[in-house]
Amino acid sequence: MTEPRVVLVDDHSLFRSGVRAELEPLLEIVAEAGTVEDAEAAIAEHRPDVVLLDVHMPGGGGVEVIRRAAAAELRPTFLALSVSDAAEDVIAVIRAGARGYVTKNISPAELADAVRRVHDGDAVFSPRLAGFVLDAFTGPAPEPETELDLLTPREREVLQHIARGYMYKEIALRLEISPKTVEAHVSSVLRKLQLSSRHELTRWAADRGLGL
């Protein structure tokens, strides 16, 4: 398999160059962008496989980048990378279409691994995102009949393990299922996260002006 081609979007040039230096030996970084407009242009020009996307940027942030790329019929895989801990930021960018969320204190090897995994179609959840999702899906759903509003016990179990800091392989071992099944559960949770009309999710998204 070829290495994914990556565009790095962050408004802090210092952080960009740091990540670039760390990832360069592991992945192919084709471009950097520091603003929403630059990111739009870089995505259009380089057609990357994966966009490492900062959540907070002037001019609409990561959500706006995803929206513009979608408007231009460009659909690279987005992986959100942020220092933000706020649920509404994280949920908003996931609901806009990002395939995963990792925090900026992740190690370079783990980051490269996460990029490869979203490139392979998997969803990448940090422990904190798993916590947010569990929080959002706890409590009664407004319309419990829609399966989108509820997590299955297995999905809940997988998320709890992610929140406890387990890697997918370790989760597979502990739950005695295949790593592919773990991936399937996480992808299913991601789908629910993006499509569910649960009040908590829509509220979080609405806080960031996401008309979903």
Added chain:
Amino acid sequence: MNGTLRRDRSQGWLGGVCAGFARRYGVDPALVRVTFVVAAAAAGFGVALYLLAWLVIPAGEAPRRRRLPTGRGAVEVSLGTGLLLLSVLLAFRALGIWFSDAIVWPLVLIASGAALIWRGSVGPRSRPDPAPLGVPGASANRPVAAEPAAPAAAGPPASEPATTAASLSRNGIGIALVIAAGFAFLQATGALNAARDVVLALIASIVVLGVIFAPWVLRLVRSLTAERSERIRSQERAEVAAHLHDSVLQTLALVQRSDDPQQVAALARRQERELRAWLAGRPAPGQAARLAPALEAAAADVEDNHGVPVEVVVVGDRDLDPAVEAVVAAAREAMTNAAKFGGGSTVDVYAESTPAALQVFVRDRGPGFDPAGVPADRRGVRESIVGRMERHGGRARITSSPATGTEVELLLEAER
């Protein structure tokens, strides 16, 4: 029977004076009302007394919901006031005290209009209680004045604008009545022509002045608004600056003086945590008596003491009680162990609080150890974690292996 004399607006027709008397002395309100009407026939004495009582006796805090929603509103009050005054005037006329017919209708109109306006502005605030939004029962104890506004009790969210609109139109009708009274008086006294000239001159001057001063007034208002928001902004900036001085700048100064990388990292992490808590509007760790802040505070201490990052994820939250405090203390001990023996790996803490149970997992990726092989004199695990949990009706389970590191699971189930 009630202790003090209060106007009872919940049962009253006009100002609740009669109902208040009836309540106070335990008689039928109708009796009191008849007494007043009879007194009114006697040279208007009853009316004067009634108005005096309305002014002097304060309104009671009687439960308003007892009033039946008959919609006896401003219109009836205004009509009633007008008719009462008419009767008083007629009584005067009968007594031979009389000025001119020209003032009868204007006075009656003025009284009606004034009743409308006063009822709107002096009556109970017609704003519904802000708290029970969306509670269907909220319409039951809506203040009296709001009743004519939304008789069908359309949903509570809609009632506030409707109430405002009703009060506006009520005031409008009242003012129109008073103005009409003025015109009627002028017409009757034949002074309308003269008055028209005056009014025209007045209107012309107002228009002229308005054209001259409107831009200036507008600019003044705008600049006042701008100044006000600028003042608010600068206050906010001052607060942020004060906070940054106490926290971030202090830490940066410490970082510049330090040449120990580990200390710098610890400082940075502590500052980051504090700043995040501040940004999220949470109380600083250690202040709130809730599970999540308590766990975060414990993690912060362990981080500071051992220089190992501790990541805390909490799902749900609950108040601290002795058992929950014990869980936090056990978790802190587990974090300390993980930081000491985890080989410097990140410590992951995950807590999930549901009404049925509280679960806390503390995990490191260190070399692991054999829980059964811990010597009896090592009190850390046995006493501070397992023993403490059992004393509070909970359980602790420790799994450890060289491949996966160590995980301590604390479980506290609800009794019942």
